Amino acid sequence: MTLSSLGCSRVVAGMWRVLEWKMSERELSNYVQDAIESGISTFDHADVYGRGAVETLFGQALTYSPGQRHKLQLVSKVGIRPTNSPGVRIKHYDTSATYLRDSVEQSLVRLKTDYLDLFLIHRPDPLPCLDEIAEAAQTLKQQGKIRAFGVSNYSTQQFDLLHARTALSTNQFECSPFEAGAVESGMFTALAQADVSPMIWSPLGGGRLFSETDPVAVRVREAMKSVQEHLGASSWQAIAYAWLFRLPGTPYVIAGSRRREALVDALEGVKLQLSREHWFAILEAARGQPVA
Template identity: 40%
Template sequence: MDRVTLAEDFQLSRIIHGMMRLNEWNLSKEERLSFIKEVMEKEITTFDHADIYGGYQCEELFGEALGLDPSLRKKMEIITKCGIVLPSSNRPEHQSHHYNTSKKHIIHSVEQSLTNLKTDYIDLLLIHRPDPFMNPEETAEAFDQLHNDGKVLHFGVSNFKRSQMKMLETYTAQPLVTNQIELNPYNLENFEDGTLDLSLEMQAPPMAWSPLAGGQLFEQEEPKAERLRKALKQIGSEIGTDKMDEVIYSWLLSHPASIMPIVGSGKLERIDSAAAALKMKLTPHQWYVIYEASLGHEVP
């Protein structure tokens, strides 16, 4: 498995496993542990969480499994996110859906995540969404305290646009090592608006959430999806696969920004498709066949 360097002393596996739907897989803690081990046997060692996933349940479910074999912790990298506040029966004190990137909230959220995940450190903490009410000085102070206390080793953001990431970067002593953003052939927004350009500029490889566009590429009966399916099948025949998901992953992995797709499936065969794509390299011609299918016209 390829690995991506985000800092001098910090790497992630090129394919990241996402735990957003862990509570939907109906696994016992023993089955969860077995699944984690099987994923790691594929050399996928990075696991993506957020405090809110599964109605504030997924971190705890993962931690229960990890608690059965604590030796795995040093062999994996744990990402989690904070900053979104959701009303939930698991958080009765929350009054509304909003964002909170205050120092107090970030530190409290991390301490809860550490308890839930049964670990004493987080490898990478991301601010989950841009916060229009953010006080970046407070956010930076939270990062510094968490880093100095050894509770978080590295920091980044999620869903931030170019200006938002540049703004926060001016306040933080801790480098922002990544931006977790939506990247897939169906939605080109972050390819076109400078967001991905900033990842290259900062040498901060991005993570791609929803790399398969939430199934829209396979299910939508509209011209854009139909064009993309035709293009994916064409390129698949050229690179030796009849699996459209492998072509999509290859399209992302071939990009020079060192994109790290997040695979959020509980099915090992889906994870295998992402891993298989690492062996497939698209030419510029092949990459643009898919890009132009999404645009609906040739590039200028």
């Protein structure tokens, strides 16, 4: 199942830092409603965000508007076992079938829902049993507890090996002009060939784009401002998102901000059409030199 067929919005609201936003349940409910009305219906979670507290808060927020659930898509990631988990002494990854199934059950309870629209393995496990992972994903789909399955932070080879055993709907990974490894490795074209859309996190370089003291950030921002002026965009941040939406495979991008203006910038980025020269000008600014 593709992200499009799931109904996912091209801009995804990231919930990683929601506890830092200091929102009440009611305020978060209003934030969700405002996002949906703006055209953002997909919300990205992980069981380790706030050690489960983020999902719990979001689930409580949904109770203020019982009709919201069918209007949105819930994404959650599992597989990282932190040291404060019961019986865990060393932080590690776990993709055993039992752990995956149990993690889904716990996320469903916290989010107060019967199903996840998209369920992802958070990090590639160096000790995987791929057939076991595939079987667990199929079972969860058959039980109606997840609608689709995918991965996060996988290499092209890791994605292909698991995708050969069970259908993967996305690979969620970091990408920005500062972190273009996925572009250089051919990840985007490989996913496009498999008819799978990527989901991108940290599109603004984890806030690096706003730095006034980082000379690379200043250079990239100036390049984006130049493109902004040429296209008549409302902000250079919209250009930052447009740079990602220009990549192959119909990318979906996670915007992790409580500011409505930031979400509006991301939505504008979907509509903007960067030329090849615009796109490469920003890449050149990030690298400090033209392509070979």
